[in-house]
Amino acid sequence: MTTPTLDAVTIVPFLADIFERRGAEEYLGEPVTMAEHMLQGAWFAEQEGASDELVAAALLHDVGHFTSEFGAYSPDDTEDKHHDDAGAEVLAPFFPKVVTECVRLHVAAKRYLCATDPSYDAKLSPASRHTLQLQGGPMDAAEIAQFRSSPFYKEAVRVRLWDEAGKVAGLKTRRFGDYAPLLQRVVDRFLADGTPQAGSAPAR
Numbered sequence: 001m002t003t004p005t006l007d008a009v010t011i012v013p014f015l016a017d018i019f020e021r022r023g024a025e026e027y028l029g030e031p032v033t034m035a036e037h038m039l040q041g042a043w044f045a046e047q048e049g050a051s052d053e054l055v056a057a058a059l060l061h062d063v064g065h066f067t068s069e070f071g072a073y074s075p076d077d078t079e080d081k082h083h084d085d086a087g088a089e090v091l092a093p094f095f096p097k098v099v100t101e102c103v104r105l106h107v108a109a110k111r112y113l114c115a116t117d118p119s120y121d122a123k124l125s126p127a128s129r130h131t132l133q134l135q136g137g138p139m140d141a142a143e144i145a146q147f148r149s150s151p152f153y154k155e156a157v158r159v160r161l162w163d164e165a166g167k168v169a170g171l172k173t174r175r176f177g178d179y180a181p182l183l184q185r186v187v188d189r190f191l192a193d194g195t196p197q198a199g200s201a202p203a204r
Helices: 011-022 034-047 052-060 083-091 097-116 118-123 126-134 141-148 153-165 176-193
Strands: none
Touching: 011 034, 011 176, 034 052, 034 153, 034 176, 052 097, 052 153, 052 176, 083 097, 097 118, 097 126, 097 141, 097 153, 118 153
16 A cells, blocks of 8 residues: 655644544543543643644644554553654654654653652653653653753643643543644644655554
8 A cells, every 4th residue: 555645735634534533542541532632732732822833732742652653552561652753753744843842752751840840740640650661760860951952841841731631531622623724824834934845644
């Protein structure tokens, strides 16, 4: 089967299709589905008056669970599946660096917060604690310094906090389709300012 090529016109429908087909999957043992979790992240970002780019990052931060070559997360996993890198990779040709770096760094941001904010660590669910261990545990001093060297680390921390909040059973939010115009605006602004890059859809 030929792998479809993504472009500025097809990337948002591609992401919508992922949500439609796979959004009902369980989210890491939490009381919400994958779609509910990601939509809640975007909802919390909106409630704080975040920019379009950060709302997009909050909405798409876990898309790598669907696109990772290592497959979706399972509670029985003994190794990390690097969904952070997988998500950033599929978004990189179409979204600005602040979006893709927040996606790439949202796991690192959890490790950072666990090392620097005891109140955050205390709020982690059992499932989040399990993935934390797979992801390397709280950062050490050298890793903290490296994380803070990223120009987008503060934004990544904000996305992580919305990520952690997005586990509320029954919370009413917008639907993915309601965010499609916002996502397209972010894509169009980015590609208007830079060089468009074609991307291939990962195998599904």
